[in-house]
Amino acid sequence: MKALQDIYQCVVDGEMDEVEGLIDEALSAGCTAKEILDDGLLAGMAEVGEQFKVGDMFVPEVLVAAKTMDIGMTKIKPMLQSGDIKEVGTVLFATVKGDLHDIGKKLVCMMLEGAGYKIIDLGVDVSPEAVCEGVKEYKPDLVGLSAMLTTTTLSMKETADALKQAGLYDSVRIMVGGAPVNQKIADEFGGHYSTNASTAVELANELMK
Ligand code: B12
Structure with missing residues (x-):
């Protein structure tokens, strides 16, 4: 789906100001928080890992990608946690x-x-x-x-x-x-x-x- 692809690309490009807006768009388009995490944020970070491994990305770029991922994770965190949980x-x-x-x-x-x-x-x-x-x-x-x-x-x-x-x-x-x-x-x-x-x-x- 395009909305998830946009989040993926956003992480790869380290567009940290864009990620929250893109997540809102994906949610409006009917994506679940789990899909946003797996197919957007994590998929983007996996691509960053590949590019870093082969020398197409360097530490400063990986850092902004990581920061973008972090902002995205913070945004969807409440949606991944159900309300009434007892401490285990x-x-x-x-x-x-x-x-x-x-x-x-x-x-x-x-x-x-x-x-x-x-x-x-x-x-x-x-x-x-x-x-x-x-x-x-x-x-x-x-x-x-x-x-x-x-x-x-x-x-x-x-x-x-x-x-x-x-x-x-x-x-x-x-x-x-x-x-x-x-x-x-x-x-x-x-x-x-x-x-x-x-x-x-x-x-x-x-x-x-
Ligand atoms: C992002 C990143 C960075 C960022 C970290 C930012 C941050 N805040 O975390 C920065 C730029 C700082 C960085 C620095 C370095 N990095 Co780095 N980095 C990565 C990268 C690209 C992605 C890691 C990541 O976040 N993955 C996404 C998350 C979701 O996955 P994950 O971490 O694997 O976690 C999952 C599981 O492992 C597991 N898990 C993790 N922890 C735990 C704990 C428990 C208890 C359990 C049960 C499960 C669990 O569950 C998680 C979720 O599913 C990896 C590449 C890769 N393929 O992993 C390289 C990588 C880890 N880095 C590497 C290297 C070499 C470095 C540097 C030495 C580079 C340098 N020359 O300076 C420095 C070291 C700094 C240091 N002292 O730690 C190598 C390590 C090689 C090795 N085997 O030793 C990798 C593999 C890249 C590569 N292929 O060369 N890095």
């Missing part, structure tokens, strides 16, 4: 130390919030010590760690080790995700891996049982 658990989230990527993590947080979880997001480049402090302060049921760089997947294990040393490891279950992450990496520290924001909700529900 608390998840403390962090992008691990050394890593600044947060779009995927924000999306996972958004979906979990929509499914009734209370989210505490510590942000990006979060040290193992800061995660330990967060666990002490907020007493979450689950800890969600995100990493998008092969190198920063190591920070996940360091975070789990820090939780063990602080005697906090057994009080939480650790969910992990991000493009270079897999279950094999997660197995190294007793983590639970999930591929995307939808399956993350299923995983969280499973871990809460």
